[in-house]
Amino acid sequence: MPTFTFDRLALAVSVLTPKLIRLRYARNGKFAKRRAWAVTKDDSEFAPTQSDVNETSQEIIINTNAISIHIQRDTSKIHFTDSQNKIFCADDARPSVTSVTKSVAKSVATGEHFYGFGERTYSSLERSGCIYTHWATDTAVPHTPDVDRMYVAIPIYFSVRPNLAYAVYFNNTYRSQFDVGYTDPNQIRFSAHGGEIDYYVFYGPTPREVNEGIAQLLGTHPLPPRWALGYHQSRWGYKSDQEIRQLAKEFRKREIPCDVIHFDIDYMDGYRVFTWHPTRFKNPKKLIADLRRDGFRAVTIIDPGVKADKKYFVYQEGLKKNYFIKKRNGKVFHGYVWPDDSVFADFTRDEVRVWWGELQKHLTDKGVSGIWNDMNEPAVFSKPFSAGVGNTGTIDLDAKQSETTHAEAHNVFGYNMARASYEGLRKLLPDERAFTLTRSGFAGMQKFSAGWSGDNHAWWEHLETSLPQACNMGLSGVSFFGADIGGFNEDASPELFARWMQVGSLYPFARGHSHTDSIYQEPWRFGERVEKICRDYLRLRYRLLPYLYSLFYESSQHGTPIWRPMFYHYPNDERTYHLHDQVMIGDSILAAPIYKANCDRRVVYLPQGEWFDYWTDEKIAGATHITARAPLEVMPLYVRAGAVIPSGPDLNYADEKPLSPLTLDVYAGEGEFTLYEDDGHTFGYERGEYALTRLENKDSRLKIHKREGNHAPPSRKIIIRPHGMERKETVEVEDDGAPIEIHF
Ligand code: GLC
Numbered sequence: 162m163p164t165f166t167f168d169r170l171a172l173a174v175s176v177l178t179p180k181l182i183r184l185r186y187a188r189n190g191k192f193a194k195r196r197a198w199a200v201t202k203d204d205s206e207f208a209p210t211q212s213d214v215n216e217t218s219q220e221i222i223i224n225t226n227a228i229s230i231h232i233q234r235d236t237s238k239i240h241f242t243d244s245q246n247k248i249f250c251a252d253d254a255r256p257s258v259t260s261v262t263k264s265v266a267k268s269v270a271t272g273e274h275f276y277g278f279g280e281r282t283y284s285s286l287e288r289s290g291c292i293y294t295h296w297a298t299d300t301a302v303p304h305t306p307d308v309d310r311m312y313v314a315i316p317i318y319f320s321v322r323p324n325l326a327y328a329v330y331f332n333n334t335y336r337s338q339f340d341v342g343y344t345d346p347n348q349i350r351f352s353a354h355g356g357e358i359d360y361y362v363f364y365g366p367t368p369r370e371v372n373e374g375i376a377q378l379l380g381t382h383p384l385p386p387r388w389a390l391g392y393h394q395s396r397w398g399y400k401s402d403q404e405i406r407q408l409a410k411e412f413r414k415r416e417i418p419c420d421v422i423h424f425d426i427d428y429m430d431g432y433r434v435f436t437w438h439p440t441r442f443k444n445p446k447k448l449i450a451d452l453r454r455d456g457f458r459a460v461t462i463i464d465p466g467v468k469a470d471k472k473y474f475v476y477q478e479g480l481k482k483n484y485f486i487k488k489r490n491g492k493v494f495h496g497y498v499w500p501d502d503s504v505f506a507d508f509t510r511d512e513v514r515v516w517w518g519e520l521q522k523h524l525t526d527k528g529v530s531g532i533w534n535d536m537n538e539p540a541v542f543s544k545p546f547s548a549g550v551g552n553t554g555t556i557d558l559d560a561k562q563s564e565t566t567h568a569e570a571h572n573v574f575g576y577n578m579a580r581a582s583y584e585g586l587r588k589l590l591p592d593e594r595a596f597t598l599t600r601s602g603f604a605g606m607q608k609f610s611a612g613w614s615g616d617n618h619a620w621w622e623h624l625e626t627s628l629p630q631a632c633n634m635g636l637s638g639v640s641f642f643g644a645d646i647g648g649f650n651e652d653a654s655p656e657l658f659a660r661w662m663q664v665g666s667l668y669p670f671a672r673g674h675s676h677t678d679s680i681y682q683e684p685w686r687f688g689e690r691v692e693k694i695c696r697d698y699l700r701l702r703y704r705l706l707p708y709l710y711s712l713f714y715e716s717s718q719h720g721t722p723i724w725r726p727m728f729y730h731y732p733n734d735e736r737t738y739h740l741h742d743q744v745m746i747g748d749s750i751l752a753a754p755i756y757k758a759n760c761d762r763r764v765v766y767l768p769q770g771e772w773f774d775y776w777t778d779e780k781i782a783g784a785t786h787i788t789a790r791a792p793l794e795v796m797p798l799y800v801r802a803g804a805v806i807p808s809g810p811d812l813n814y815a816d817e818k819p820l821s822p823l824t825l826d827v828y829a830g831e832g833e834f835t836l837y838e839d840d841g842h843t844f845g846y847e848r849g850e851y852a853l854t855r856l857e858n859k860d861s862r863l864k865i866h867k868r869e870g871n872h873a874p875p876s877r878k879i880i881i882r883p884h885g886m887e888r889k890e891t892v893e894v895e896d897d898g899a900p901i902e903i904h905f
Pocket of ligand 1: 396397425426462535536600615616674675676
């Protein structure tokens with residue numbers, strides 16, 4: 162790692178891969194010990210990379226085989242160039258590293274656009290012109306565009322201009338800020354209240370390659386169990402065994418697909434985590450076993466606040482083992498949450514995470530399959546919950562956590578709690594893939610958990626916001642993400658619910674949830690017409706599970722987002738840079754949701770190439786803007802020419818039936834898709850028990866390549882449906898894993 166010193170400011174440049182560079186600054190040449198939080202891979206764990214250093218009288222230049230890093234001798238300013246000599250990520254000023262300020266200012270290049278920044282409100286996709294604070298916050302106020310801090314803090318920005326995409330991750334967990342051209346339109350500035358200037362640059366040049374770099378450093382979502390890709394039904398709160406049984410019965414009776422029921426805080430005994438209410442949930446084991454027989458999984462909520470109750474085993478154990486966060490004066494920190502007086506485990510410590518992970522046994526022993534980690538910013542109320550809802554704050558910033566204080570550990574509180582939960586489940590359910598959901602998190606949280614956007618409202622604006630929010634989370638590394646379908650606070654109207662379910666049925670994480678004070682928002686609560694719409698769209702999701710599951714596999718391997726903004730596939734088409742209201746789901750499907758009341762049409766932009774209307778098969782040549790008709794039953798969907806989309810039978814739950822027959826919708830043009838299959842829930846795939854089938858569509862021919870891997874799908878028919886081809890009729894072939902070629 163070359164280190165350079167300029168006026169006592171030391172700069173270390175690590176070439177981790179030809180496209181992934183780390184830059185660290187230290188005053189007086191001393192680099193602090195890095196804490197292994199978000200970045201779990203040390204520099205030394207990357208395979209050695211070829212780079213050379215050229216020195217001129219003005220510059221030191223480090224060349225990799227993809228880019229060059231230039232350091233100016235007189236100013237110590239840095240810039241990068243690509244192979245075309247295009248400058249990017251250029252310092253606009255000398256980095257400021259004093260005991261008070263730590264900041265880096267980069268100049269904004271002509272045509273440069275900014276995305277990412279984790280979880281944000283606001284319905285724009287592109288994020289220039291604002292200041293973004295990274296400070297995990299229980300955003301109990303409505304998520305209006307002026308809200309800056311959200312539950313998740315991800316100090317990553319993603320830059321795109323024609324032929325050049327890169328991202329920056331600011332490796333600092335203190336409260337930090339990105340000023341994206343707000344103070345000076347020509348500058349993007351990042352700064353922190355503590356810690357050091359330590360950042361990584363991920364070069365593309367394509368957005369896909371940028372995400373690959375982020376994945377190499379910060380990790381990917383492990384492949385989820387297939388059931389977790391089904392629909393989740395939640396509400397604060399289903400209050401009893403009977404209520405949950407009735408809920409499950411309704412889904413099956415009405416044939417609305419659903420895989421997961423979430424148990425909110427009311428299942429606990431007085432909000433004591435890892436307990437069950439003795440009368441309302443008398444026999445959770447039997448309840449969950451019965452649900453399981455009907456194809457439902459149970460996910461239970463867990464909050465970090467442990468009730469300070471001398472007779473409660475979690476409190477007793479944690480106190481005895483010294484696991485709770487202490488104030489500066491050495492006394493255990495107390496704060497109010499649901500159970501009123503509560504204490505908080507210090508998840509930065511390995512032994513505490515192990516303890517917490519093992520406590521989940523009280524839930525998994527009853528048959529629980531996944532954990533929903535909530536309130537983990539952490540939220541601390543200003544008064545006891547039993548006395549009403551107060552304001553929300555957090556733990557004292559000078560409270561001790563490991564060798565540091567909460568000021569540094571705050572942003573990774575949720576991250577470390579999710580880690581404890583995920584790693585605990587992996588031990589408790591050794592050959593079952595764990596499902597965890599977390600409200601708060603930090604860069605890299607995808608290694609441990611899915612996420613959702615917290616307490617939104619049943620507002621059209623929040624349906625709209627969820628589109629760029631999920632796309633920007635995906636660019637920031639977190640693909641397995643969704644918003645509460647229908648809106649959490651307030652009451653959804655039938656029309657809003659129908660429209661939200663249409664788009665929600667295609668969220669990577671699809672869960673309906675509502676507040677205890679709002680109306681019940683299950684799919685059948687809004688009349689028959691809306692119920693049918695919900696059934697139809699959820700069925701569509703379930704039929705598309707082979708497609709979605711393959712996307713999750715790709716994401717687990719390369720960090721590729723499931724939901725992508727249009728520019729992801731058309732990075733040179735500047736018309737896509739601000740397009741916040743249509744998304745690509747994988748390479749082939751474009752969704753253009755309706756997010757306004759009383760609206761039965763909308764404008765859709767179809768970029769260069771040919772497209773098919775998913776519903777009518779009409780062929781449309783891009784680039785063009787069209788007006789899509791969308792009566793309440795229709796969410797406009799388009800398919801890219803050349804697509805091969807695998808789908809399966811109608812299902813009530815993900816593992817109800819094997820993938821038989823397998824249907825392949827093949828659209829005229831050129832393209833390919835790799836279908837991924839496995840048993841859906843164990844780690845067998847890590848031992849080679851998976852099946853990968855490459856589907857190649859070219860010159861009016863579909864080639865189904867020889868299946869790879871040791872997983873044997875059922876013997877089945879493949880139904881091939883041509884779209885836009887000369888041959889119109891459906892073709893049926895037997896699938897035995899051998900290559901097949903069909904001419905259209
Ligand atoms: C928080 C969560 C919400 C949950 C509620 C009660 O507000 O964000 O989803 O229902 O707490 O547990």
